[in-house]
Amino acid sequence: MRYELYYWPGIQGRGEFVRLALEDAGAAYVDVARRPRGMVAMSRFLESRSVKRPPFAPPFLKAGKLVIGQTANILFFLGPLLGLVPKDDADRLWAHQLQLAIADWVAEVHDAHHPIASSLYYEEQKREAKRRAENFRVERLPKFLSYFEQVLERNGSRALVGNAVSYVDLSLFQMIEGLRYAFPRAMTKQERKYRQLIALHDRVAARPRLVAYLASGRRLPFNQEGIFRHYPELDDQS
């Protein structure tokens, strides 16, 4: 099966959580919108009136005749096919539950720099972003980090779900990477408290296929158009 991933070509964004799973598994896939005329194909699909089950937004994945939208749903589908989740139904639901908490966390990272509207520039909501980002750093960031640290510890500290690395661990790796880019000062202070999570991040980063992927041109750099953005004024000032 050759998968087709559809996502905005210039950013890691939500698509990156899917890419990491495909790359880690060595799956055959096409990153459609990054190919020549790929954006045209993606827009045409999103705007077509003949698609019976239209995705609300990218990312979406084509797998044969199936078209699957919503990042966490894509990973729920791919997990067993890529060997990136335990096979048991209860474990799959639990992994998905954690992935949905990560989805909420991602949305909060986005809203830290865009608290009023995605359709407005950052500069048009800078004042509000300062307030929201402070709340994010002080309250929400420690809440999510300590939750996942607990989940990891209660599972024996090797992986978040089951005994082997799952797509949830890959996504957690991506969260740490993104947060370090966006909030380097806040993260420097926070990371000391969550040593198990950071150790998990490091183990994921050392997986051979991911080492190769992260060093390749397929891994887009973080930038100021994505979900994780580095505005120094939104980071810890102390």
Place this chain on the structure above:
Amino acid sequence: MRYELYYWPGIQGRGEFVRLALEDAGAAYVDVARRPRGMVAMSRFLESRSVKRPPFAPPFLKAGKLVIGQTANILFFLGPLLGLVPKDDADRLWAHQLQLAIADWVAEVHDAHHPIASSLYYEEQKREAKRRAENFRVERLPKFLSYFEQVLERNGSRALVGNAVSYVDLSLFQMIEGLRYAFPRAMTKQERKYRQLIALHDRVAARPRLVAYLASGRRLPFNQEGIFRHYPELDDQS
């Protein structure tokens, strides 16, 4: 199987999407936190260090030994057990994809009155809420409504998924109800454009078990503590 639902006792909130499915199916369930000392039981569970798979937040559902968190995940699990989703795997994924879009919509409704922080009072973020609510009404509300109207039309207009009412239709009913409470003026204008959705809402509202539920004390009224709140200054002013 008698299900146990855990959710904040004073509001409809996210728990209501689960309640509607349980009620429509006539399932046996206990709304734990609304019973005497039920909040103590819920808090104790959330704070316990011995729970191996802790939910991030309410709602969560106990079904035998399983504990399932995240509203959309609970519905994904319950759907087939309650006969509220087609059995086919592809249909279940599609229903879940739509439910996740509804989850995003719910989060945006919440952030319309709390754009800075859930932990602050509305009065502390009123100015920001005015900006965000305007963007929600003008851009986001029509985007979600027209998306679901399209999905409904492309499926033949009777139900959002498959040929019979699913939990996604029940959730859509709840969205319309909540939006009418929160933004009565904006909704009066919008509804004319989405006649199929409103007709679906009305069919759901007429289902016998839901008629009984909605008239019962089990249905909490909307109020100013929930996700859908009516602040006239956030509604359409024209």
